[in-house]
Amino acid sequence: MAAAAAATDVSDVPTQDLMSELLRRFKCATKPEKRIILVGPPGCGKGTQSPILKEEHCLCHLATGDMLRAAVAAKTSLGLTAKEAMEKGELVSDDLVIAIIEEAIKRPSCEKGFILDGFPRTVTQAEKLDAMLQQRGTKVEKVLNFDIEDSILEERITGRWIHSASGRSYHTKFAPPKVPGIDDITGEPLIQRKDDNADVLRSRLEAFHKQTQPVIDHYIGKGVVVNLHAEKPQPEVTAEIQKVLA
Numbered sequence: 001m002a003a004a005a006a007a008t009d010v011s012d013v014p015t016q017d018l019m020s021e022l023l024r025r026f027k028c029a030t031k032p033e034k035r036i037i038l039v040g041p042p043g044c045g046k047g048t049q050s051p052i053l054k055e056e057h058c059l060c061h062l063a064t065g066d067m068l069r070a071a072v073a074a075k076t077s078l079g080l081t082a083k084e085a086m087e088k089g090e091l092v093s094d095d096l097v098i099a100i101i102e103e104a105i106k107r108p109s110c111e112k113g114f115i116l117d118g119f120p121r122t123v124t125q126a127e128k129l130d131a132m133l134q135q136r137g138t139k140v141e142k143v144l145n146f147d148i149e150d151s152i153l154e155e156r157i158t159g160r161w162i163h164s165a166s167g168r169s170y171h172t173k174f175a176p177p178k179v180p181g182i183d184d185i186t187g188e189p190l191i192q193r194k195d196d197n198a199d200v201l202r203s204r205l206e207a208f209h210k211q212t213q214p215v216i217d218h219y220i221g222k223g224v225v226v227n228l229h230a231e232k233p234q235p236e237v238t239a240e241i242q243k244v245l246a
Helices: 002-008 015-028 046-057 064-074 077-087 094-104 123-135 150-157 198-220 234-245
Strands: 034-039 060-063 113-117 142-147 160-162 169-171 225-229
Touching: 034 046, 034 198, 046 060, 046 113, 046 234, 060 064, 060 094, 064 077, 064 094, 077 094, 094 123, 123 198, 142 198, 142 234, 150 198, 198 225, 225 234
Parallel strands: 034 113, 034 142, 060 113, 142 225
Antiparallel strands: 160 169
16 A cells, blocks of 8 residues: 555655646647557658657657666566566567557546557557457557668668657757757757667668568558558658647
8 A cells, every 4th residue: 555655646746747747748739649650761761750650649669678678677566577588588579568558558647548668569469469459448549650761761760869768869960969969859869779880780670570560461451551652851840740649
């Protein structure tokens, strides 16, 4: 009981933070629910569009890699099971990932729905996700496929910088931060991923197409896939997404 009380005690939360959250919840109260999957190769623009989607539609952003690490760090029962598998050098099972997703979407921040990024990666995972959502009386409403030629990605990939805490993405040419190397919102330093180079990109793209196309085909069969013109400038892609989700 004491632990539960501590978890809900907001007496030490700054008033400004409380008011901001209350205003956010009031704003979100009338928003329709949406459950969205983002699909696209590295450098396609998902990282830029995801925070915009999250803010505009009051969704939670679920990146399975981050969720697994958070569950392990929090030492939840699911996290401990995942840690045991990882320490053995084994892949975390699909069922465990689905369970972590199901646990996450129960949070208040996911009340209006979610953006799934990086999952599902196989048809089996997609089927398990669909089954879990069906049990909860919901389903994936849209799969946004960031369609773009591989050749365009090479120009994009080497100039990409990330704010690791929020996932905000910048590009030195196409979407530069106000101050080079610094996040616009927090003033914290940006990082560049070690694998953001042309050679690694080509290998990742080959694997992506081989693995992901069957997942796209799975959701095409359900009539929920929308192909975005991801080669366009960011504002145009944002407008295209908003039109699709209106």
